Amino acid sequence: MTIFLRLLQIMGSSWRTMAMAGFFGFFTVVSNIGLMAASAYLISGAALHPSITELSVAIVGVRFFGIARAVFRYLERYVSHDATFRLLGTVRVWFYTKLEGLAPARLLEWRSGELFSAIVSDVETLKEFYLRVLAPPFIALLVVIGTCLFLAQFDLIFVYVLVCGAMLLGVFLPLAASIVQKSLAEELVTARMQMKAQLVDSITGIVELAAFGQTHRQAQHIAELDEELTEIQSKVVNQSGIIDALGLFVVNSTVWLVLWFAIPLVHSGQLEGIYLAVVALTVQSSFEAVMPLPLTVHFFAESMAAARRLFAIVDRVPTVLDRFEGILPGADLSITVKNLSFRYHENEAAVLRNISFTVDSGKSVAIVGPSGAGKSTLLYVLLRFWEYEEGHILLGNHELKKYHSQDIRAIFSVVSQQSHMFNASIRDNILLAKPDASEAEFEQVLINAELAEVAKILPQGLDTMVGQNGYALSGGQRQRIAIARALLRNAPILILDEPTVGLDSLTEEAIMETLTKLMAGRTTILITHRLTGLSHVDTIFVLETGKIIEQGTQEELLKKEGLFYQLWNFQRDVV
Numbered sequence: 001m002t003i004f005l006r007l008l009q010i011m012g013s014s015w016r017t018m019a020m021a022g023f024f025g026f027f028t029v030v031s032n033i034g035l036m037a038a039s040a041y042l043i044s045g046a047a048l049h050p051s052i053t054e055l056s057v058a059i060v061g062v063r064f065f066g067i068a069r070a071v072f073r074y075l076e077r078y079v080s081h082d083a084t085f086r087l088l089g090t091v092r093v094w095f096y097t098k099l100e101g102l103a104p105a106r107l108l109e110w111r112s113g114e115l116f117s118a119i120v121s122d123v124e125t126l127k128e129f130y131l132r133v134l135a136p137p138f139i140a141l142l143v144v145i146g147t148c149l150f151l152a153q154f155d156l157i158f159v160y161v162l163v164c165g166a167m168l169l170g171v172f173l174p175l176a177a178s179i180v181q182k183s184l185a186e187e188l189v190t191a192r193m194q195m196k197a198q199l200v201d202s203i204t205g206i207v208e209l210a211a212f213g214q215t216h217r218q219a220q221h222i223a224e225l226d227e228e229l230t231e232i233q234s235k236v237v238n239q240s241g242i243i244d245a246l247g248l249f250v251v252n253s254t255v256w257l258v259l260w261f262a263i264p265l266v267h268s269g270q271l272e273g274i275y276l277a278v279v280a281l282t283v284q285s286s287f288e289a290v291m292p293l294p295l296t297v298h299f300f301a302e303s304m305a306a307a308r309r310l311f312a313i314v315d316r317v318p319t320v321l322d323r324f325e326g327i328l329p330g331a332d333l334s335i336t337v338k339n340l341s342f343r344y345h346e347n348e349a350a351v352l353r354n355i356s357f358t359v360d361s362g363k364s365v366a367i368v369g370p371s372g373a374g375k376s377t378l379l380y381v382l383l384r385f386w387e388y389e390e391g392h393i394l395l396g397n398h399e400l401k402k403y404h405s406q407d408i409r410a411i412f413s414v415v416s417q418q419s420h421m422f423n424a425s426i427r428d429n430i431l432l433a434k435p436d437a438s439e440a441e442f443e444q445v446l447i448n449a450e451l452a453e454v455a456k457i458l459p460q461g462l463d464t465m466v467g468q469n470g471y472a473l474s475g476g477q478r479q480r481i482a483i484a485r486a487l488l489r490n491a492p493i494l495i496l497d498e499p500t501v502g503l504d505s506l507t508e509e510a511i512m513e514t515l516t517k518l519m520a521g522r523t524t525i526l527i528t529h530r531l532t533g534l535s536h537v538d539t540i541f542v543l544e545t546g547k548i549i550e551q552g553t554q555e556e557l558l559k560k561e562g563l564f565y566q567l568w569n570f571q572r573d574v575v
């Protein structure tokens with residue numbers, strides 16, 4: 001029930017447009033009943049060879065209802081579809097905004113394909129809720145009441161027959177359908193989601209699948225899922241076919257019963273013969289409003305299942321809840337970490353253990369250490385992607401938690417090894433950092449990131465498309481785009497997360513040179529495996545299994561001959 005109410009809530013002010021569509025839908029059916037009744041009267045009347053003037057009202061009626069039906073049908077379709085597609089747009093934006101609050105920590109719980117399926121397929125399924133679930137019962141009720149009032153003019157027995165037929169078709173058949181199809185809607189939505197998730201995964205990992213010779217196995221898995229989906233779909237179609245056939249049987253039986261009662265009334269003179277066809281066709285055409293009800297049950301179940309999945313995602317509590325206390329980042333952008341401990345999940349071992357360090361405003365630090373030491377975790381906590389419970393992080397003089405996470409992220413520029421490249425041009429990928437940047441600003445950034453030369457040798461210059469995940473560019477070129485973004489953003493605190501990983505030594509050297517220029521005068525945290533060339537960094541912290549075990553300048557650490565010294569020597573020998 002709450003899901004139903006929440007879906008209504010999402011409608012917001014669109015309910016008015018949807019109500020208007022329902023209103024047009026009602027008049028479409030009414031026009032059809034009018035058309036059938038007027039035509040039946042006209043044909044039956046014409047058989048008695050009256051003067052044309054006696055038939056003129058019926059002729060005008062046929063014309064009027066014929067045109068009205070077409071106009072109302074058009075308006076109903078136009079208004080309802082327009083409103084529904086706008087509404088789906090609103091639902092997608094709402095869902096995306098909720099996802100943003102959950103990223104990245106909570107989103108790890110779903111496969112990207114599942115999220116894609118939710119935002120595309122489940123939202124699409126909700127269309128049925130707004131189009132085929134909400135209005136039809138009301139339209140059917142109003143039409144049946146109106147038709148009963150009309151039939152009561154002739155004989156109450158027609159009213160009883162119509163009500164019985166309508167109850168059978170509009171209430172009992174849907175109830176029976178809902179019992180038979182109980183779990184089918186849920187199964188259908190789940191199978192569709194699994195299919196989409198699998199497809200997305202396969203496309204995303206197509207290179208790895210091909211490299212490891214697993215494409216055939218993957219294709220087989222997709223074929224199995226497809227078979228499962230087809231089986232469920234054919235069950236749904238079969239059942240819908242049976243329900244449709246039963247529905248038609250009820251309609252025709254009702255008309256047959258009406259005639260069965262009406263013919264003796266005509267014989268006994270209680271009903272004028274000219275109205276026999278009018279009564280029968282009025283009853284038949286009124287069922288146009290009742291016929292969709294058995295399927296409404298199926299669409300209701302399907303949209304509830306889709307909505308349940310959507311709400312299950314958006315109702316996850318974000319890992320970081322803003323406890324905004326009106327504090328805005330000021331001029332003091334020093335970062336002080338005091339006794340910070342962090343674990344990803346309760347009952348798991350701490351990944352960061354009692355860490356303390358300070359980065360003064362405008363100074364630079366490097367956090368180095370072996371793989372798995374917790375370097376990236378520290379960064380995620382600083383960027384407010386994960387919540388910390390033990391210890392303190394101060395930005396200026398205030399606890400990081402007291403700032404709005406949006407404000408925190410606004411003062412950071414991040415250059416990471418995994419900076420996402422959108423499948424767009426180089427220019428668009430850079431402008432992501434500041435879409436309204438002036439041409440002069442943009443040109444300067446290109447020069448500083450040493451991209452201007454790169455762009456010259458590319459066939460379409462800055463308009464070259466970078467391809468999926470930027471794979472059409474070299475690693476160095478991708479990193480330069482990430483640096484250009486950071487330059488354009490021009491935020492006061494710079495985070496460099498393994499900015500040169502995977503690059504050859506020459507490119508690495510060149511990129512580090514560019515980054516050193518970028519670091520000048522900015523509070524910088526550099527996370528790196530690369531221990532050589534850290535002489536310009538003010539302080540180096542050596543992290544091992546979540547603990548800071550050494551700190552100092554490069555010179556001091558080398559003199560100490562501890563872990564840094566060993567790793568440094570090892571890397572230098574390898575190079």
Ligand SMILES: Nc1ncnc2c1ncn2[C@@H]1O[C@H](COP(=O)(O)OP(=O)(O)OP(=O)(O)O)[C@@H](O)[C@H]1O
Nearest residue numbers: 108344345351369370371372373374375376377378
């Ligand atoms: N989302 C997560 N959930 C649970 N544990 C995680 C998560 N992310 C990382 N970890 C664990 O935290 C530990 C530290 O990982 P982290 O990525 O911070 O190390 P790192 O020093 O950055 O390593 P690398 O240099 O290889 O990137 C690892 O044991 C890792 O398995």
